[in-house]
Amino acid sequence: MSRRTQCAPRDTRFPRSQLLQELARYTWPGNVRELRNIVERLLLLTGDAIDAATVRQVLPGRRPSTSGEAGSGTLANRVATFERDVVLQELAAHGHRVTETARALGLERSHLYKKCQQLGIDLKTERTQP
Numbered sequence: 001m002s003r004r005t006q007c008a009p010r011d012t013r014f015p016r017s018q019l020l021q022e023l024a025r026y027t028w029p030g031n032v033r034e035l036r037n038i039v040e041r042l043l044l045l046t047g048d049a050i051d052a053a054t055v056r057q058v059l060p061g062r063r064p065s066t067s068g069e070a071g072s073g074t075l076a077n078r079v080a081t082f083e084r085d086v087v088l089q090e091l092a093a094h095g096h097r098v099t100e101t102a103r104a105l106g107l108e109r110s111h112l113y114k115k116c117q118q119l120g121i122d123l124k125t126e127r128t129q130p
Contacts, residue, residue: 022055084119087112088126096127 023038041058042050073081087105094100102112116123 018052019050019055022052022059026059080119083115084121087116087119087121091121091123091126096123098123 023035038058042054045058046054087101090101090104091098094104098112099109102109105112107115113123
């Protein structure tokens with residue numbers, strides 16, 4: 001039995017054009033095995049219903065960033081940008097409630113306040129923004 005028939009159900013269809021575009025945006029630094037591993041991961045996660053969001057989730061390093069600085073600069077700047085984006089996303093997801101956001105991030109509330117200060121996040125301003 002070939003690897004293809006072992007990994008994928010026979011009725012699996014190729015992704016639609018939007019899914020192919022998501023796959024094409026990735027730079028594919030590895031080889032064909034990397035592509036195969038991604039497709040296998042997609043099939044394991046979703047079965048037959050693969051959507052673009054799942055493709056973005058599975059591709060390494062493809063989390064969308066709200067700022068353009070994530071792809072350039074020093075490692076420290078990239079990490080700070082990533083942390084800032086994550087904290088802002090979690091704050092928005094929890095209605096800017098600090099206690100719930102801290103719990104979701106696995107931090108103590110006081111540590112979240114300190115992290116926000118380090119990252120230049122003004123919690124009062126963030127609460128008033130839509």
